[in-house]
Amino acid sequence: MRFASVIVDVPVKQTDRPFDYEIPEKWIGIVQPGIRVNVPFGPRQIQGFVVAVKESTTVEKTRPITSLIDIQPVLTKELMGLAHWLRDHTLCYTISAYQAMLPAALKAKYVKWIIARDVTKLPAELQLFFHDTDRIKFEELSGTNHFNVIKWLIEENILEVYYEVKDRLSKKTHKIIRLNATEEILVQTKNELSERAIAQHKLLDFFLETKQSEIVKKLLLEELQIGVAALKALIKLEVLSEEDVEIYRDPYLERTFTPSSPLPLTYQQNEAIGPILDSIDGNRHDGYVMFGVTGSGKTEVYMQTVDRVLQKGKEAIVLVPEIALTPQMVNRFKSRFGSKVAVLHSGLGMGEKYDEWRKIHRKEVKVVVGARSAIFAPFENIGIIIIDEEHETSYKQEDTPRYHARDIAMERGRYHECPVVLGSATPTLETFARASKNVYKLLKMDKRMSEQGMPEVDIVDMREELREGNRSMFSRALLEKMQIRLERGEQTVLFLNKRGYSSFVMCRDCGYVVECPHCDISLTYHRSSNQMKCHYCGYEEPVSSNCPSCDSEHFRFFGTGTQKVEEEITKLLPNARVIRMDVDTTRKKGAHEKLLQQFGDRKADILLGTQMIAKGLDFPYVTLVGVLTADTMLNIPDFRSSEKTFQLLTQVSGRAGRHNLAGEVVIQSYSPEHYSVELASHHDYLQFYQKEMQVRKLHQYPPFYFLALVTVTHQELTKTVAVTENITRFLKQHLSDNAVILGPVASPISRIKDRYRYQCIIKYKKEPNLHSALKSVLDKYQTNMEQEKLAVHVDLNPYMLM
Ligand code: ADP
Numbered sequence: 001m002r003f004a005s006v007i008v009d010v011p012v013k014q015t016d017r018p019f020d021y022e023i024p025e026k027w028i029g030i031v032q033p034g035i036r037v038n039v040p041f042g043p044r045q046i047q048g049f050v051v052a053v054k055e056s057t058t059v060e061k062t063r064p065i066t067s068l069i070d071i072q073p074v075l076t077k078e079l080m081g082l083a084h085w086l087r088d089h090t091l092c093y094t095i096s097a098y099q100a101m102l103p104a105a106l107k108a109k110y111v112k113w114i115i116a117r118d119v120t121k122l123p124a125e126l127q128l129f130f131h132d133t134d135r136i137k138f139e140e141l142s143g144t145n146h147f148n149v150i151k152w153l154i155e156e157n158i159l160e161v162y163y164e165v166k167d168r169l170s171k172k173t174h175k176i177i178r179l180n181a182t183e184e185i186l187v188q189t190k191n192e193l194s195e196r197a198i199a200q201h202k203l204l205d206f207f208l209e210t211k212q213s214e215i216v217k218k219l220l221l222e223e224l225q226i227g228v229a230a231l232k233a234l235i236k237l238e239v240l241s242e243e244d245v246e247i248y249r250d251p252y253l254e255r256t257f258t259p260s261s262p263l264p265l266t267y268q269q270n271e272a273i274g275p276i277l278d279s280i281d282g283n284r285h286d287g288y289v290m291f292g293v294t295g296s297g298k299t300e301v302y303m304q305t306v307d308r309v310l311q312k313g314k315e316a317i318v319l320v321p322e323i324a325l326t327p328q329m330v331n332r333f334k335s336r337f338g339s340k341v342a343v344l345h346s347g348l349g350m351g352e353k354y355d356e357w358r359k360i361h362r363k364e365v366k367v368v369v370g371a372r373s374a375i376f377a378p379f380e381n382i383g384i385i386i387i388d389e390e391h392e393t394s395y396k397q398e399d400t401p402r403y404h405a406r407d408i409a410m411e412r413g414r415y416h417e418c419p420v421v422l423g424s425a426t427p428t429l430e431t432f433a434r435a436s437k438n439v440y441k442l443l444k445m446d447k448r449m450s451e452q453g454m455p456e457v458d459i460v461d462m463r464e465e466l467r468e469g470n471r472s473m474f475s476r477a478l479l480e481k482m483q484i485r486l487e488r489g490e491q492t493v494l495f496l497n498k499r500g501y502s503s504f505v506m507c508r509d510c511g512y513v514v515e516c517p518h519c520d521i522s523l524t525y526h527r528s529s530n531q532m533k534c535h536y537c538g539y540e541e542p543v544s545s546n547c548p549s550c551d552s553e554h555f556r557f558f559g560t561g562t563q564k565v566e567e568e569i570t571k572l573l574p575n576a577r578v579i580r581m582d583v584d585t586t587r588k589k590g591a592h593e594k595l596l597q598q599f600g601d602r603k604a605d606i607l608l609g610t611q612m613i614a615k616g617l618d619f620p621y622v623t624l625v626g627v628l629t630a631d632t633m634l635n636i637p638d639f640r641s642s643e644k645t646f647q648l649l650t651q652v653s654g655r656a657g658r659h660n661l662a663g664e665v666v667i668q669s670y671s672p673e674h675y676s677v678e679l680a681s682h683h684d685y686l687q688f689y690q691k692e693m694q695v696r697k698l699h700q701y702p703p704f705y706f707l708a709l710v711t712v713t714h715q716e717l718t719k720t721v722a723v724t725e726n727i728t729r730f731l732k733q734h735l736s737d738n739a740v741i742l743g744p745v746a747s748p749i750s751r752i753k754d755r756y757r758y759q760c761i762i763k764y765k766k767e768p769n770l771h772s773a774l775k776s777v778l779d780k781y782q783t784n785m786e787q788e789k790l791a792v793h794v795d796l797n798p799y800m801l802m
């Protein structure tokens with residue numbers, strides 16, 4: 001008798017441990033750690049992950065596993081261990097950690113197929129199942145005793161398991177026209193056909209001449225310049241047939257990539273790559289901070305380290321923030337490594353993501369380039385992990401499990417004994433502080449590749465502009481420089497920092513601001529629909545012409561949205577061709593890339609956009625970058641707001657003059673004296689780092705102190721406050737006097753979707769009891785959560801304090 005220890009898919013405290021089940025005889029050898037099974041749990045059937053297989057159990061009465069979900073492990077041994085780390089360091093349940101590591105498709109509804117790659121190689125007992133098809137549903141086999149053979153055939157690549165996601169959005173098919181007749185019949189049909197059926201003749205000729213047996217319908221119609229009627233006629237005669245065929249959903253498949261070869265490295269690049277190559281060759285887990293200004297050639301260095309890793313037969317993970325936003329980066333990797341690269345990012349549909357994940361799982365690719373969750377790529381022989389733009393907040397997951405990709409990278413790096421490279425022009429204070437203490441090794445690249453050096457940055461005081469009578473959102477200096485670019489045929493990038501309260505509606509008489517009735521934030525004006533929208537809950541309402549509070553007519557929009565900027569440009573520079581990139585113009589899939597392509601092809605003079613244009617763009621003719629409002633982010637109640645402002649301004653400035661033409665940057669600001677604005681204009685990271693470290697030390701923030709955030713939400717205010725008070729008191733009792741416990745206080749956004757939000761912040765240096773105390777808090781309220789709709793979240797090392 002064999003038994004399997006299973007973690008069931010019920011994320012509560014009581015089930016956060018393995019339960020033992022009997023393995024039916026026919027599945028012995030198949031059931032192994034990392035596969036998923038269905039098991040009876042009380043009266044229900046639920047999913048679970050097998051964590052161990054053993055010869056005996058201490059449980060008196062065990063029930064058998066009901067069915068198999070996988071035949072091959074979906075999680076490696078390493079990832080299963082990593083799940084424990086996640087559980088302990090983010091205070092989640094083991095099952096949530098497992099789920100976080102799998103692509104969404106495996107958690108959705110799907111049909112599981114067993115596909116025969118070569119039916120002739122199948123043993124007789126299985127040929128029966130595949131006698132007229134190359135695929136059968138997994139369930140058809142589940143009653144049989146053939147599982148050991150099947151498992152072996154999968155390992156030999158004769159059979160394949162495929163999860164077909166039942167997700168209309170992601171499943172892509174195209175119609176195929178198939179030839180059903182012999183050449184003879186084609187000729188015969190042709191002879192019997194009326195002379196006037198020209199289109200049908202064309203079709204028959206096509207198949208006779210090309211001897212093709214199938215073709216994509218759309219291509220066929222285009223090629224022959226005919227309509228569907230003729231096709232239908234021949235389908236009716238059963239000469240042709242039509243069929244839906246699923247296409248492989250590689251979004252980059254249709255595009256061609258010009259292959260690129262490694263460039264000879266510069267002195268600076270050689271200095272940086274040397275130590276990393278040593279770590280790769282010596283199989284050492286070293287952490288590196290590649291502190292390189294924008295355009296210093298970091299990406300080329302990344303690619304050449306990946307080269308070395310591939311030469312050694314190992315694999316590489318490259319994290320890039322939301323790469324849907326930087327197709328240029330993907331292109332560079334695809335051009336260099338071709339089909340060895342899988343791409344994982346949030347712009348992909350669920351099915352597409354699954355396809356990419358499958359390539360990794362099947363070891364068909366060696367490199368994954370992806371956003372945050374790509375850090376869990378199921379590689380088993382990793383040679384390097386690279387995190388580009390290390391400072392990006394999107395590397396922190398804001399949902400359970402609340403992990404940071406950087407921490408996972410370090411864990412995996414330790415396991416695989418490989419280097420981890422954190423690259424940025426503006427590393428986070430936490431990371432740079434570690435480099436200063438030699439926890440990470442610092443690699444500096446302070447010269448740009450181009451001759452031009454860093455662009456000249458001008459700060460314009462917008463208060464001064466106003467004083468001198470300029471009411472436009474463009475300062476005179478910026479406008480003049482834009483004009484010059486137009487005359488010279490060069491390009492401008494205009495950046496609007498829209499986060500914050502940019503386009504709210506306010507009454508100028510009574511100060512009334514339109515707010516969401518469910519969330520305590522102001523509504524944002526959307527011109528295209530003439531609606532006011534809440535960005536938290538989606539609530540919308542039409543814009544009224546008079547103030548709802550005092551009926552004044554002086555009720556108008558404040559701040560600037562991208563549309564408004566566009567209108568103003570059209571007024572001031574009527575000849576300028578503008579491309580606007582914001583959530584509205586990029587909602588459609590692929591729109592983002594298309595707009596960037598147009599700009600790259602110089603079909604526009606000005607690229608106007610929000611955060612999404614701040615990163616990774618690299619256009620040779622951009623010689624001017626304008627930041628319309630530098631300080632909206634400074635006003636956000638977050639101890640990182642200066643850091644974020646500095647990072648953003650530095651990133652944006654880096655878009656100018658990356659090639660042979662010199663670049664200029666104009667930053668418009670209402671607080672030009674602020675050190676983050678001032679120092680960004682001098683590209684002076686080190687000074688910013690020192691200044692900001694002093695501020696952090698003074699106020700006891702990271703990296704001097706660790707933070708933990710407890711957030712409580714409930715529909716009733718009194719309940720919310722009471723629970724937060726209890727938690728705060730409990731923590732005060734259980735933590736040392738050195739811990740600073742702030743709260744209970746209302747969260748900066750004190751209500752979302754009709755739920756009140758309160759928080760408690762813990763600042764600490766060393767609190768051995770903290771995790772267990774927080775765990776007890778979570779466990780205590782977990783039972784209340786369902787009954788009373790109370791939610792308690794713990795975020796260790798939070799990035800959002802809202
Ligand atoms: P970063 O990633 O630091 O912003 P990039 O890797 O994008 O910098 O490099 C900036 C530009 O310099 C790119 O156009 C890149 O192709 C080019 N480049 C990088 N390394 C070299 C090299 N060794 N020789 C020639 N050009 C290079």
Ligand code: ZN
Pocket residue numbers: 516517518519534535536537538539753
């Ligand atoms: Zn709302």
Ligand code: ZN
Pocket residue numbers: 507508509510511512547548549550551552
């Ligand atoms: Zn009013």
